[in-house]
Amino acid sequence: MDYTAAIQALLYVAGDDGTTVDVLAQALEMDIAPVRQTIAKLKANLAADTTQGLVILEHGKIIKLATKPEFSAAIQSFLSGNVGQHLSQAALEVLAIIAYQQPITRLEIDDVRGVNSSGALQTLIARQMIQETGRKEVPGRPILYATSDYFLDYFGLTDLKQLPPLTEVEGTDDTDGADVNLFFDKFQNILNDDNNDQGV
Incomplete structure (x- = not known):
């Protein structure tokens, strides 16, 4: 299993509520440390990749996917x-x-x-x-x-x-x-x- 892709999929399913490292580790049957490392790698990759429209946000213990700020105008136009x-x-x-x-x-x-x-x-x-x-x-x-x-x-x-x-x-x-x-x-x-x- 590609755990980087799996974590991204779980964060998508978690939606706006987000989730925690503990929950992700339990779902993937992994230790917390490698999950943290994978999240950090995924976060850096998404932020640096100009072909990706998503980023990972962390608020306290909560982690979630969000759209990049530079696409806010396009998103607003789409939603109108x-x-x-x-x-x-x-x-x-x-x-x-x-x-x-x-x-x-x-x-x-x-x-x-x-x-x-x-x-x-x-x-x-x-x-x-x-x-x-x-x-x-x-x-x-x-x-x-x-x-x-x-x-x-x-x-x-x-x-x-x-x-x-x-x-x-x-x-x-x-x-x-x-x-x-x-x-x-x-x-x-x-x-x-x-x-x-x-x-x-």
Whole structure:
């Protein structure tokens, strides 16, 4: 196994939450020292390679992948325009879940969708549709996500109470166990309204 490539892949999967050397070492069944050395090598290689658009950032014990600052203008240009046209189905699903269950952690979103949502969260943060609102007071203190003011402005909402109401799930108003389609179908209403307003 190419451990440099494996670490890069794990950092990608970890998404905006990032991860720690200890977690990487455990996942790769390696000692911490060689993992640190491999991360340092990967970090230097990405920073020096002009054909790569990513860098490794370290904040305390947290390590994560990020885009290089020199590409910020191109990224902003790419992200501009209609959300429905440029967001993947996965990102729209995650946005819908956050809109209805915020503040919410990535693992809680994953539980609803049944798949990892790191990539979709990174996309939504980059497009300023969601934001970090603190950390949940549980072991590991995972990041909490919520919709942003830009989300409200984009969809012409003045308050989250204007979101289409969720129907009761299995005879109860508790939506913790709701299927992702319930959130997405309701959210699709405002997405369609927005597209119609823009002539999409």
